[in-house]
Amino acid sequence: MSKPAIVVFAYNEVGYRCLETLFDMEANVVAVVTYTDDPDEEIWFRSVAELARSRGIEPLLDLDLKDQQNVKTIKKLKPKLIFSFYYRDVIPEKILKIAKLGAYNMHGSLLPRYRGRACVNWAILNGEKETGATLHRMTSKVDRGEVIDQEVVRIEETDGAKEVFLKVCDAAAEIVARTLPELESGRVVGAAQDETMATEFGGRRPEDGIIRWSNDSRRIYNLIRAVTHPYPGAYTDYRGKKLFIWWGKPQEGTSLGKPGEVLSLDPLTVATGRGNLRVLRAQLDGEIEMDGPDFARKNLNVGTLLGQD
Incomplete structure (x- = not known):
């Protein structure tokens, strides 16, 4: 048959x-x-x-x-x-x-x-x-x-x-x-x-990857891993350019600074609405992707404020 x-x-x-x-x-x-x-x-x-x-x-x-x-x-x-x-x-x-x-x-x-x-x-x-x-x-x-x-x-x-x-x-x-x-x-x-x-749920656009630093660190981490490579990526604003964060690690608990504030360079740590985010991989739009501390030493200072809500 x-x-x-x-x-x-x-x-x-x-x-x-x-x-x-x-x-x-x-x-x-x-x-x-x-x-x-x-x-x-x-x-x-x-x-x-x-x-x-x-x-x-x-x-x-x-x-x-x-x-x-x-x-x-x-x-x-x-x-x-x-x-x-x-x-x-x-x-x-x-x-x-x-x-x-x-x-x-x-x-x-x-x-x-x-x-x-x-x-x-x-x-x-x-x-x-x-x-x-x-x-x-x-x-x-x-x-x-x-x-x-x-x-x-x-x-x-x-x-x-x-x-x-x-x-x-x-x-x-x-x-x-x-x-x-x-x-x-x-x-x-x-x-x-x-x-x-x-x-x-509807489709997602690249612009949906913007990081809202007022969110808690777990929510931001979930966004990063939801849209990391090969997807368009999670990003924040830095000096008028997109700063992509390709991987990180949430640190839950009390936030140690203003949302989006760089707290340390090595490890690269950014304050969120609740807790902090350790940034492990980062990339400025149009430049090469780097480990978090290497990127921070080249581009950031403690106290730098990232993004906008």
């Missing part, structure tokens, strides 16, 4: 890992829809397009999914299953309905919590101790369809966004591996999401 045809919409490392899992399980992937990389974006993840080509499939790039001709192209493929693995655009319902065995999305949180975009970054910023991956049925309402499977991942105290994201990638690939047989057979059973537990 032939396996059902699958069309995959995918991007980013989650897209790569999940598509790779489908290929390794010899799923009948008939098309891969993905994007051309943006030259202005830091591309740290592997290419879905290159993976597809390595398996003999020429990817469909940058499709306008509202274009009727593109809808017809997908219909001609006669997919029984559709997957979306970190595809950045909402897939129209008229495409979802093509798949007789269903259309499914991999989301980077434990739905119904953290619906929306940048869910890993938001979870870290909010100080969560765990997140995960969720495979759910796609409907006209984004991130609201029945949950098929979930996998929890731990957020450690010293994890940055990339470390957590890679754990989510592992979880997503594991979910694909264990659910594919049921999805292909049509025997999969989903569970409705509990709307009373739902939370939703």
Whole structure:
């Protein structure tokens, strides 16, 4: 008996890992829809397009999914299953309905919590101790369809966004591996999401990385690790330039100075609204990244006031 045809919409490392899992399980992937990389974006993840080509499939790039001709192209493929693995655009319902065995999305949180975009970054910023991956049925309402499977991942105290994201990638690939047989057979059973537990967050912009020194040191630390490399970074103002703080360590307790005041150079320590922040990696915009004390000796003085609230 032939396996059902699958069309995959995918991007980013989650897209790569999940598509790779489908290929390794010899799923009948008939098309891969993905994007051309943006030259202005830091591309740290592997290419879905290159993976597809390595398996003999020429990817469909940058499709306008509202274009009727593109809808017809997908219909001609006669997919029984559709997957979306970190595809950045909402897939129209008229495409979802093509798949007789269903259309499914991999989301980077434990739905119904953290619906929306940048869910890993938001979870870290909010100080969560765990997140995960969720495979759910796609409907006209984004991130609201029945949950098929979930996998929890731990957020450690010293994890940055990339470390957590890679754990989510592992979880997503594991979910694909264990659910594919049921999805292909049509025997999969989903569970409705509990709307009373739902939370939703929007996308994040580089300017959302500004440090508010009046916040407590833990909140500032969570922001730093939520947007550190390969993301745009947390920053403060210094002499009219952006001063990026790529890593630090919170020191909780009573603050020893005004919020944003440099208290010492080695270790580089800055006062916050509650407690202090030890700065371990820093960089002025357009210059090289440095260890905190080296940066401080070159650029700062005790008593220097950073940023603005």
